[in-house]
Amino acid sequence: MKKIANKWPFLVIILLGLFVLIGPYHDSRVSALDKGLYKDIKTFNEVFDMVKKNYVEEVDSSALMQGAINGMIKSLDPHSTYMTPELYKELEVETQGRFGGIGIEITLLKDVLTVVSPIEDTPAFVAGVKSGDQIIKIDGKSTKDITIMEAVKKLRGAKDTKVTITILRENMAKPKDFVLTRDIIQVKSVKDKTFDDNIGYIRIASFHERTADDVRKALREIDKKVRPMKGLVLDLRNDPGGLLIQAIEVSDMFLKSGVIVSTRGRTKNMETKAIAKNDGNEITCPIVVLVNEGTASAAEIVAGALQDNGRAVIIGTKTFGKASVQTVIPLEDGSALKLTTARYYTPKGRSIQAEGIKPDILVKFVRPTEDTENNFWEDRIKEKDLKGHIKPAKEDGTKLDEAVDKDTKDPSDIARDNQLKAAIDILKSLDIMKKNLSN
Numbered sequence: 001m002k003k004i005a006n007k008w009p010f011l012v013i014i015l016l017g018l019f020v021l022i023g024p025y026h027d028s029r030v031s032a033l034d035k036g037l038y039k040d041i042k043t044f045n046e047v048f049d050m051v052k053k054n055y056v057e058e059v060d061s062s063a064l065m066q067g068a069i070n071g072m073i074k075s076l077d078p079h080s081t082y083m084t085p086e087l088y089k090e091l092e093v094e095t096q097g098r099f100g101g102i103g104i105e106i107t108l109l110k111d112v113l114t115v116v117s118p119i120e121d122t123p124a125f126v127a128g129v130k131s132g133d134q135i136i137k138i139d140g141k142s143t144k145d146i147t148i149m150e151a152v153k154k155l156r157g158a159k160d161t162k163v164t165i166t167i168l169r170e171n172m173a174k175p176k177d178f179v180l181t182r183d184i185i186q187v188k189s190v191k192d193k194t195f196d197d198n199i200g201y202i203r204i205a206s207f208h209e210r211t212a213d214d215v216r217k218a219l220r221e222i223d224k225k226v227r228p229m230k231g232l233v234l235d236l237r238n239d240p241g242g243l244l245i246q247a248i249e250v251s252d253m254f255l256k257s258g259v260i261v262s263t264r265g266r267t268k269n270m271e272t273k274a275i276a277k278n279d280g281n282e283i284t285c286p287i288v289v290l291v292n293e294g295t296a297s298a299a300e301i302v303a304g305a306l307q308d309n310g311r312a313v314i315i316g317t318k319t320f321g322k323a324s325v326q327t328v329i330p331l332e333d334g335s336a337l338k339l340t341t342a343r344y345y346t347p348k349g350r351s352i353q354a355e356g357i358k359p360d361i362l363v364k365f366v367r368p369t370e371d372t373e374n375n376f377w378e379d380r381i382k383e384k385d386l387k388g389h390i391k392p393a394k395e396d397g398t399k400l401d402e403a404v405d406k407d408t409k410d411p412s413d414i415a416r417d418n419q420l421k422a423a424i425d426i427l428k429s430l431d432i433m434k435k436n437l438s439n
């Protein structure tokens with residue numbers, strides 16, 4: 001996700017577009033386009049005037065315009081959205097990784113507000129909210145036609161206040177109410193630990209403003225405990241993504257050279273390419289990256305960068321498949337537009353939009369028999385499941401066919417986590433082979 005503070009380029013574009021409409025350009029194709037646009041604008045004005053004058057109750061003009069804008073943006077894709085000044089402030093708070101709420105990632109799936117994932121150790125997680133749950137009501141009011149940002153506004157609030165969400169779940173006889181007490185959701189972006197045989201483990205839950213700094217700190221902590229580090233497990237399972245710049249910084253920690261990610265949109269300023277820099281302090285031990293269906297966006301950038309540069313072995317199941325970039329454009333009145341402006345591509349030019357990253361070694365999660373009610377052992381939603389998702393495309397804009405796949409899970413101890421065990425076993429095997437070859 002990118003943020004643009006300077007609005008002048010957009011004003012220039014609007015003025016240029018206006019000049020085309022009224023200027024002395026007589027290309028027949030442009031004239032036909034202009035006539036169609038004028039006709040649509042005229043129809044919009046007529047509808048607006050009829051609603052304003054004849055609707056059964058008096059309607060605020062500003063509310064009508066906001067509704068029209070919301071409808072326009074909603075027709076584009078699941079990730080573009082218009083934010084009022086209040087909702088824009090909510091987004092800024094979210095990227096800082098600390099806010100009052102219940103702790104869930106949500107999306108619109110077939111126009112229904114749906115839980116992508118509950119965040120670990122939050123009120124929603126503890127109460128038993130699960131991936132795939134449909135939220136049909138919030139505080140008794142229907143969520144039909146609600147936008148993501150409107151839902152966020154309703155779900156967040158001051159610590160110790162309550163909110164009731166009505167959940168509809170597959171195989172549930174009737175909807176169930178969850179009365180949740182809001183808390184300060186302090187998203188701990190990074191967790192670390194060590195295993196026997198000098199193997200380090202870093203879990204990235206999401207990419208916020210301090211994620212790269214937290215990963216550096218985690219690497220230092222691991223280095224104190226295990227020297228030399230013989231292998232590292234980078235766990236990106238159920239990581240919904242976040243800030244693009246943080247994904248680039250994290251990738252750069254493990255790469256001495258090569259492309260990290262490139263982006264391409266309709267405009268020239270959306271064409272970028274991030275290159276790894278050799279700082280001389282990159283870790284050199286083997287790396288295994290764990291992924292699953294919950295691995296999305298910025299997390300997929302990291303996995304793709306390490307995979308394409310031959311720096312890590314990717315283990316798990318196919319990822320979510322969100323390879324689009326959203327740019328946050330502040331508007332004059334304090335509101336903002338979060339608009340999908342580009343696709344991103346892995347170092348080898350792969351577009352994983354609605355495709356996902358295929359692991360080098362497929363390891364499906366095996367559900368422990370005693371964990372049948374665990375929130376994170378459920379099938380996950382993917383980008384390709386979202387209504388209006390952007391189609392995959394090559395770097396030259398050629399569309400790709402969409403793919404299909406499935407999986408599950410989240411970090412646990414090695415005895416209950418077969419994917420993590422597989423990652424550690426591979427790192428141990430590599431170390432044994434290295435020793436044998438040196439003899």
